[in-house]
Amino acid sequence: MRNMADRDEVAENIYLIDNLVYSIPRSGSVYLINEEKKALVEVGPPSSVDSVLNGVRAAGVEPEDIDYIVVTHIHLDHSGGAGVLLTHMPKAKVVAHHMDIRHLVDPQRLINSMRKVQGDGFWGKVGQVVAVPSSRVQAVHDGDTIELGSQQTLRIIDAPGHSPNHICIFETRNGGVFSGEAAGSLMADGKIILPVNTPPAFDLEQYVATIDRLMKLNPSRLYYSHFGVTSAVQDNLEQAREKALIWDDIVTAALRENAAESIAERMADRFRDEIELARGNIPLYDYLMSNMQVYAAAYVKYHQDKHRAETAGQRKR
Numbered sequence: 001m002r003n004m005a006d007r008d009e010v011a012e013n014i015y016l017i018d019n020l021v022y023s024i025p026r027s028g029s030v031y032l033i034n035e036e037k038k039a040l041v042e043v044g045p046p047s048s049v050d051s052v053l054n055g056v057r058a059a060g061v062e063p064e065d066i067d068y069i070v071v072t073h074i075h076l077d078h079s080g081g082a083g084v085l086l087t088h089m090p091k092a093k094v095v096a097h098h099m100d101i102r103h104l105v106d107p108q109r110l111i112n113s114m115r116k117v118q119g120d121g122f123w124g125k126v127g128q129v130v131a132v133p134s135s136r137v138q139a140v141h142d143g144d145t146i147e148l149g150s151q152q153t154l155r156i157i158d159a160p161g162h163s164p165n166h167i168c169i170f171e172t173r174n175g176g177v178f179s180g181e182a183a184g185s186l187m188a189d190g191k192i193i194l195p196v197n198t199p200p201a202f203d204l205e206q207y208v209a210t211i212d213r214l215m216k217l218n219p220s221r222l223y224y225s226h227f228g229v230t231s232a233v234q235d236n237l238e239q240a241r242e243k244a245l246i247w248d249d250i251v252t253a254a255l256r257e258n259a260a261e262s263i264a265e266r267m268a269d270r271f272r273d274e275i276e277l278a279r280g281n282i283p284l285y286d287y288l289m290s291n292m293q294v295y296a297a298a299y300v301k302y303h304q305d306k307h308r309a310e311t312a313g314q315r316k317r
């Protein structure tokens with residue numbers, strides 16, 4: 001039996017596929033854009049490949065007919081399954097930021113880094129990452145366009161912060177933006193918006209600048225990679241921006257008090273009421289809470305790097 005939720009048409013010719021990332025429902029979104037040419041935005045980790053293939057077919061599209069797989073950034077829960085999916089999508093090209101292509105073609109460094117961040121126990125849920133052949137990647141820059149049909153063109157937007165080479169994708173038919181993780185994560189059916197980020201390359205300053213850029217662009221909706229779609233664009237962007245700065249204040253205060261070990265708890269406590277709303281989706285709630293240390297580490301690492309840069313700058317003067 002087909003699950004309606006797995007093939008929701010969330011905007012004209014755009015379908016949301018739940019990729020059941022790490023076996024968590026309603027946590028990882030893949031979008032299928034069904035035009036003369038067909039594109040996926042995001043894929044999920046290798047362990048999500050079957051969910052993606054089922055979702056594509058449920059929307060009435062054959063995997064062999066997919067032309068593009070666009071990934072917003074290189075983290076494995078977004079791009080990791082691309083290599084495996086290509087074996088089911090013989091004509092597809094993987095579209096990624098020009099600086100991230102190397103990690104698709106040679107994923108070992110990325111695997112090592114993510115394994116270190118998430119821990120070995122977690123690693124079993126990711127699945128086997130397969131390299132993307134260099135003949136099947138398409139590097140993009142800010143402003144590049146990909147035409148899918150007479151009414152649908154994708155435009156690449158540089159959106160650093162969550163990761164250095166993160167991109168967002170504007171789509172002309174509905175005027176929406178695939179925001180990846182640039183605008184935070186939407187959870188529990190839109191009840192939770194949190195600026196969750198992971199080390200080692202999160203940059204708060206860039207993150208806020210990217211949100212400002214998206215606010216100016218004022219798209220009709222945001223298609224989140226975690227999870228789903230909203231038309232409350234400005235409000236959600238404002239929340240992600242404000243909460244990122246609040247978490248940063250918490251980190252600043254804790255580091256000043258030499259209380260680094262308390263940061264994850266303080267961060268969770270600050271938005272406790274909101275986080276509690278995830279209890280309707282226990283796997284999501286557990287994931288969120290067990291990852292709070294990782295999110296805290298992203299903000300701490302940013303602080304330490306910034307502090308180091310400032311100290312080096314002062315010495316030069």
Ligand SMILES: [Zn+2]
Binds near residue numbers: 163
């Ligand atoms: Zn990410």
